[in-house]
Amino acid sequence: MTDHILVHRIAIYAHHGLTAEEAKLGQRFYISLDCTLDLSVAGKADDWDLSVCYAKLTAATTRVATARRFMTIEAVAEAVAGTLLDEFPRIDTITVQVDKPSAPVPAIIDGVSVRITRGRG
Incomplete structure (x- = not known):
């Protein structure tokens, strides 16, 4: 049996990316979770x-994704x-899944x- 909790498109504003403009201006990202x-x-x-708790998943995701600047969305x-x-x-x-529109x-x-999938062990 595999059950899922899905959280769709958590919107964050951050300065991730390779270019100087991305670092300066920032942009919106969307993060979706499939647990x-x-x-x-x-x-x-x-x-x-x-x-x-969906709210705690969302808060933790937002905290991590906005705590520092990442060069790649893979790292996010x-x-x-x-x-x-x-x-x-x-x-x-x-x-x-991290979307960079x-x-x-x-x-x-x-x-x-x-989109990455990670597990325990």
């Missing part, structure tokens, strides 16, 4: 304390995944994303 864990006990007991995703696995022991695996690419695109 796999066993939710059967929480569901059967109807007990919020046996699950993982790694930092978020590692922190959430450390801080939420109920999570077995986590997929983190205003990527400085010389083409007409909606944006770029990275």
